Amino acid sequence: MLGGEVFRRSLGHLAAARLAIEVDRLVVQALKAAAPGPCLLLLRVGQDADLEPAQAVERAAACFLAFAAFNLSDDLSDGDCDYLEQAPAQAVVLLLHTLFVEAVAALGLPRHVERAVLCDLLAAEEAQVLETTTSSWDANRLRVVTDGIAGRQWSAYLRIMWAGTPLEPRAPDVARDFSRVALLAGDIDSDDPRWTTLPPAQRRLVVEEALAGVERHGAVDGQLARFLTEECRPILERTLLDRA
Numbered sequence: 371m372l373g374g375e376v377f378r379r380s381l382g383h384l385a386a387a388r389l390a391i392e393v394d395r396l397v398v399q400a401l402k403a404a405a406p407g408p409c410l411l412l413l414r415v416g417q418d419a420d421l422e423p424a425q426a427v428e429r430a431a432a433c434f435l436a437f438a439a440f441n442l443s444d445d446l447s448d449g450d451c452d453y454l455e456q457a458p459a460q461a462v463v464l465l466l467h468t469l470f471v472e473a474v475a476a477l478g479l480p481r482h483v484e485r486a487v488l489c490d491l492l493a494a495e496e497a498q499v500l501e502t503t504t505s506s507w508d509a510n511r512l513r514v515v516t517d518g519i520a521g522r523q524w525s526a527y528l529r530i531m532w533a534g535t536p537l538e539p540r541a542p543d544v545a546r547d548f549s550r551v552a553l554l555a556g557d558i559d560s561d562d563p564r565w566t567t568l569p570p571a572q573r574r575l576v577v578e579e580a581l582a583g584v585e586r587h588g589a590v591d592g593q594l595a596r597f598l599t600e601e602c603r604p605i606l607e608r609t610l611l612d613r614a
Contacts, residue, residue, distance in 0.1 A: 383432075432473035573609075
């Protein structure tokens, strides 16, 4: 399965909404800006849960709509939204969120899963606000924001992808560790202020914590473990060597 299937299904949800053509085009721009995002990785974690291919695409498409809303909101906060004008972009965030809610409702997940997903996303949204009010970082603040922005966001996605499977109970813990590692590696690679403003003494601490997360996943977690080992671990280990 390819991530493009997920993107096309998200467009299907948009088409079903029958929005005015000029509004539809703006939402398409936001979806394109977010792609490919986590589409392929979502399909792979669906494979880990032995979902049928069509079921994995449906669930991943719902997750991608939420991801696109977060992506646009983050771009607006950072001043990086060069694909939509600010005024309509703020409304497009709302449209993407509602499309996500409709897509999740169509999945027919148990109500307790839906409630947990929405609680996770609320916590992620709260953390995104905290990030915009933080000018310098320490290890504790980084952990709080990372666990919210990335950890709770991915907890929502994994709850959706793993609902009704033996992996469902593990979604929050796996998401937290995965996100701490992945976001930190991305911050290091891009010289994000979350990393560059950390006191030097605390940089080693957060890198060592992240590497411990890689080790925990290496033994058990399939596709997420491969991503951490192949994409993130080299960045973290190189950082430790540079600071040795």
